[in-house]
Amino acid sequence: MNDENKKPDPLSAQFLIAEFQETNQEYRRRKEEGLSRLNFFIALTTTVWGGVIALNEFSSIDILTWQAISIGALIFLLAVGWEFHHYSIKRGISTDEIVRAMARIRRYFVDHDPSILPYLTWKTDDEPTILLLANRSKIRRTTAMIESLNAGILLWFILNLIQANWLVRIIVAILGYFVVFQVLKAFAQHEYEKANLEVEEKSILFPYKASSP
Secondary structure (H helix, E strand, O other): OOOHHHHHOOHHHHHHHHHHHHHHHHHHHHHHHHHHHHHHHHHHHHHHHHHHHHHHHOOOOOOOHHHHHHHHHHHHHHHHHHHHHHHHHHHHHHHHHHHHHHHHHHHHHHHHHHHHHOOOOOOOOOOOHHHHHHHOHHHHHHHHHHHHHHHHHHHHHHHHOOOOOOHHHHHHHHHHHHHHHHHHHHHHHHHHHHHHHHHHHHHOOOOHHHHOO
């Protein structure tokens, strides 16, 4: 291929630059949305628990009624937490798609001018990113920790209602925390692996081995 053929079409280049900017804005929007939702979930959990504690401290309701209200509040938080945990997984998958889309645009310019490759700090192949391969999302992990804590406390209250031994309550609550955390992690890993398989089977146009000139 001669130098003339390597030159990108000006209109195509302008279109891809505009496309890159739009995609980058979407990437930032997804990141900010994830943080906003996490902050909302933390604030909701804190508010609900503050209300439950205040109800016990400043109202005249009996202890059984308070425990029943606490269990209801925990079930509500678990339902909200599950929805957010599922959202955080889907967010990771969609963010992976965005990062790979931007990599394809970089690849276009690298193919037409290989000399710019050493100056690029992001990937130029569209293979799955660490978002699918490593399952290290801090937002998902934090959500799972809060969800697991609520599950452990729920078990504590349930065992307290049936007047289980305090040591049994502590052990079951701690075990419940770790079991729920591992279940949520395993579910996320399953979803990421499924998405990764779909990408490898259908979506890779520019593999990593061919990303260098």
